[in-house]
Amino acid sequence: MDAQFWNMKWQKNQIGFHLPAVNPLLVKYFPVLELKEGARVFVPLCGKTLDIHWLLQRGMNVVGVELSQIAVEQLFSELALTPQITDVAPNMQCFQAKNLTIFVGDIFALSRVLVGSVQVIYDRAALVAFPPAMRAAYAEHLMDISGTAEQLLVTLEYDQSCIAGPPFSITQQDIQRYYGAEYAISCLENTSVTGGLKGGVPATENVWFLKPE
Numbered sequence: 621m622d623a624q625f626w627n628m629k630w631q632k633n634q635i636g637f638h639l640p641a642v643n644p645l646l647v648k649y650f651p652v653l654e655l656k657e658g659a660r661v662f663v664p665l666c667g668k669t670l671d672i673h674w675l676l677q678r679g680m681n682v683v684g685v686e687l688s689q690i691a692v693e694q695l696f697s698e699l700a701l702t703p704q705i706t707d708v709a710p711n712m713q714c715f716q717a718k719n720l721t722i723f724v725g726d727i728f729a730l731s732r733v734l735v736g737s738v739q740v741i742y743d744r745a746a747l748v749a750f751p752p753a754m755r756a757a758y759a760e761h762l763m764d765i766s767g768t769a770e771q772l773l774v775t776l777e778y779d780q781s782c783i784a785g786p787p788f789s790i791t792q793q794d795i796q797r798y799y800g801a802e803y804a805i806s807c808l809e810n811t812s813v814t815g816g817l818k819g820g821v822p823a824t825e826n827v828w829f830l831k832p833e
């Protein structure tokens with residue numbers, strides 16, 4: 621899953637991962653985060669998720685990162701915001717308007733200085749977007765650039781031999797392996813995915829709260 625793979629998905633508008641409504645799991649578990657108005661929420665691999673609209677409406681400051689410029693242009697357009705665009709690093713631009721800052725580029729090229737201080741990470745469809753070989757590096761880098769901020773993390777679990785990812789299946793043991801040394805991990809919910817994944821493969825959507833220890 622390299623940049624070309626994802627850029628092609630956006631170019632061809634093959635964005636089945638993009639939900640047509642705000643994720644009900646975010647709405648349900650947002651109170652667990654106990655965020656005050658103005659808190660900074662980091663949304664890695666944000667696409668143009670409607671969850672960002674919802675977080676902004678709740679008075680949050682949102683910082684995201686996304687490879688695809690198409691996605692980010694659509695995000696700002698759908699929010700009726702005109703971004704100021706600046707070059708902030710080689711192959712990295714920053715789109716900024718009001719309480720929204722989106723870095724356009726590879727998350728692995730993003731530094732802690734650029735991200736700034738964040739209270740929480742909201743990871744929906746980011747960890748699961750990386751194949752197993754890249755996942756530990758993503759988890760390490762995410763902790764590094766966020767100062768190991770607490771996380772609301774949504775993952776999927778299913779029989780990986782039935783279909784190829786993304787999204788990839790992630791087990792509780794995986795979460796423990798990637799994050800167990802730095803966070804206390806609580807599972808908030810396991811829900812069956814209605815109709816299964818891609819043609820009906822039974823799957824569970826898991827919601828995790830990761831609190832730095």
Ligand SMILES: C[S@@+](CC[C@H](N)C(=O)[O-])C[C@H]1O[C@@H](n2cnc3c(N)ncnc32)[C@H](O)[C@@H]1O
Nearest residue numbers: 626637638665666667669686687726727744745
């Ligand atoms: C599965 S989608 C999830 C999007 C969003 N979180 C959502 O819930 O709709 C993964 C997104 O991550 C972006 N992406 C993939 N690899 C990336 C990387 N290394 N750095 C930044 N963005 C990346 C893709 O372009 C895609 O929009």
